[in-house]
Amino acid sequence: MDNKKEHPTENFLLKLISQELEQSAFGRDMCTRFPPEPNGYLHIGSAYAIHSNYTIAQRFNGTFHLRFDDTNPLKEDIEYVHGIIEDIKWLGYDPEEHIYYGSDYSNEIYNAAVTLIKHGKAYVCDLTPEEVTEYRGTLTEPGRNSPYRNRSVEENLELFTKMKNGDYPASSKVVRTKIDMGSPNLNLRDPVIYRIIHAEHYRKGNEWCIYPMYDFAHPIQDAIEGITYSLCSIEFKDHRPLYEWVLRELEIPEPPRQREFGRLNLTGVVTSxxxxxxxxxxxxxxxxxxxxxxxxxxxxxxxxxxxxxxxxxxxxxxxxxxxxxxxxxxxxxxxxxxKAKTISVMAVLQPLRVIITNYPDNDTELLMIENNSENEALGSREVPFSKIIYIERDDFMEQPSKGFHRLSLNIEVRLKGAYFIRCEEVIKDRDTGEITELRCTYDPLTKSGTGFAGRKVKGTIHWVSESHAVKxxxxxxxxxxxxxxxxxxxxxxxxxxxxxxxxxxxxxxxEPFVEHAHREPNFQFLRxxxxxxxxxxxxxxxxxxxxxxxxxxxxxxx
The missing domain is CATH 1.10.1160.10 (Glutamyl-trna Synthetase; Domain 2)
Structure with a gap:
C-alpha cells in the first residue's frame, strides 16, 4: 500500500461520519466503544481499532468506552481484563471512568430476547449444532426452516424460561431469530442468539447458564450505553444487517450506527x-x-x-x-x-581483547562522551578508559578488504571519545589460529576534544574498558x-x-553506565x-x- 500519510481531511471514516451527521445528527453526544473479549491480550491490530474509535470520539468532542464482551464463560479470565485495561492506558487511549462489562447487561439482553419471542421474531430450536449448520445452507443454496420454527409464542417463552433455570444440558437448545432462511446473507438465516453454557463466569459466578451471542448482545449493549457509532473492522460488514435488524425489531430510538474500517495486518506477523x-x-x-x-x-x-x-x-x-x-x-x-531521546552507550557483543602497550599500567581516565549526538540537552557522561580494552571482533581485519576502514595491522583508528590507536601485533591461538588479542599503541596527543595534531583517520570504533566492563x-x-x-x-x-x-x-x-538501565528505559548501543x-x-x-x-x-x- 501507499506509505504516504493520509491527511485527516481525507480520512474516509471521518468524512463519512461528518456527512452522515450533517444529514441526520444524533440528539446525544458522540460516543464510541472498543469491545474486546477478555480471552487473550491486545495486539497491534487491536491498537488500530482502539485508535479509530478513540480519535473519532475526540474529533467530535465525545466519549470513548471500553466495554468487555464477556458473555462466554468458557474462555474469559480476569487476568485478561486487567491486562487489557493496562495496555490501553499505556497506549494513551485512557477510557477513564468509562469501563463497562457486557455481563452487567445480562437482564436487559435476556428481556430483549423475550421481547422478540413475544413479537414472533424468535424461537427455541432443538436442532444440534451440526444440524443448525446443515439447515443453514451454503452461499449458493438457500437454507431450510427448522422444524421447530413455528412453535407458539407461549411454548417458546416456557422453553426459554426453562433454559434460563438450568433445566436442559449444554447445547441441547438454542434461541434463534426468525428472519429469512433464504437470505443471500448467511448471517440473516435465523441466527442463534442464545445458547446454554453450564460454566462459572469469572464475574457473575453461576448466576446464569444461558449466554447471548455477540451479534445479538452487541447492538443491545451499544444502545444501553448510548453509543452513536459502532466502529469495527471490515469482517463485520456482513453482520451489519443483523445489527440493524435487532435494533429495529426492539424499536430502539436513534439507534447506533455500525460502520466498518479495514483490518490491519503486518508482514511476517501473526495477528490472529x-x-x-x-x-x-x-x-x-x-x-x-x-x-x-x-x-x-x-x-x-x-x-x-x-x-x-x-x-x-x-x-x-x-x-x-x-x-x-x-x-x-x-x-x-x-x-x-x-533517535533524539535515547542515550547512546558502548557495548561489545563479540569481544576482542586489546592491550595498549604504551598506556600506564594502573592508570584510569574518565572521559566525557556525549549522550546523544542529535540532542545536546541529554548532556554527557563519564566513561572509564584504561590499558586493556575490548573492541568488536569484526572491527579488526588482519588483511583488510577494500573499503574496510576500521582497525588493521599497522593501521590507525580512532576510539570513540578517546584516542587514536595503531595495531602493532596480532596474537593468535597456537592450535586454532584464532585471533585472541591485539597489541596496540596509542597517541596521547589525539585525545578527543583536544585536537588531533592535524592528523585524521578514516574510522571510529567503540570499545569498553576491561576492568570496568559490565557483563x-x-x-x-x-x-x-x-x-x-x-x-x-x-x-x-x-x-x-x-x-x-x-x-x-x-x-x-x-560500559558501566548501563547499570542505570533500571531508570533509563531504552538505550542505543552504538552501531x-x-x-x-x-x-x-x-x-x-x-x-x-x-x-x-x-x-x-x-x-x-x-
Missing part, C-alpha cells in the same frame, strides 16, 4: 488471536509478552514506545479494506521516536514467521516458524541498534537486554 493462542499454549514463544509477538505486552517488553505505535497508526491513515502493511514502517516510526546477556530478535503472510487455516503453520527468530548472546561487555532492559529476566546479578530494532531503516529510503 487464535494463532497467537496456539503459539503461546504450544510453547513456541515465551508467553503473551514474548518480544517476537505483536501483542501490546510483547511490544512493550521488547521496548517499543506508545508514541511510536500511535505514530505508526497515524502514518497508515484510515484503511477502507483489509490491508497488509510492511512492518518496517513500524520500525521506522520507532527509530524516529527514539550482560542480549536477546536479538528477527521475524517469528519465515513467510510474509499470515498462515492459512489448512496450513501446518508451525513449519513456518523462524528457528533463528531469537538469538541469545552471553557475557556481552558494556548495534536500540535496546531495552528485559525486566522479566533481569536479576540483581545479571542484566538482560532485548534489541528493540536495528539502526538500519529501510522504510525511510523508499
Amino acid at each position: 488471536k487464535r494463532f497467537l493462542r496456539q503459539l503461546v499454549e504450544g510453547g513456541h514463544v515465551d508467553g503473551w509478552d514474548d518480544p517476537r509477538l505483536p501483542t501490546i505486552r510483547g511490544l512493550r517488553r521488547r521496548g517499543y514506545t506508545a508514541e511510536s505505535i500511535r505514530s505508526f497508526i497515524e502514518e497508515i491513515g484510515s484503511i477502507r479494506n483489509q490491508s497488509t502493511v510492511d512492518i518496517s514502517l513500524l520500525d521506522h516510526c520507532l527509530r524516529q521516536d527514539l 550482560a546477556d542480549i536477546h536479538l530478535y528477527e521475524k517469528l514467521l519465515l513467510d510474509q503472510e499470515n498462515p492459512k487455516d489448512n496450513e501446518d503453520w508451525t513449519t513456518k516458524i523462524n528457528s533463528d527468530s531469537k538469538v541469545t548472546l552471553k557475557d556481552v561487555l558494556m 548495534h541498534g536500540y535496546f531495552c532492559l528485559d525486566k522479566k529476566y533481569t536479576t540483581g546479578e545479571r542484566l538482560v537486554f532485548n534489541r528493540i530494532v536495528s539502526l538500519k531503516d529501510t522504510w525511510s529510503k523508499r
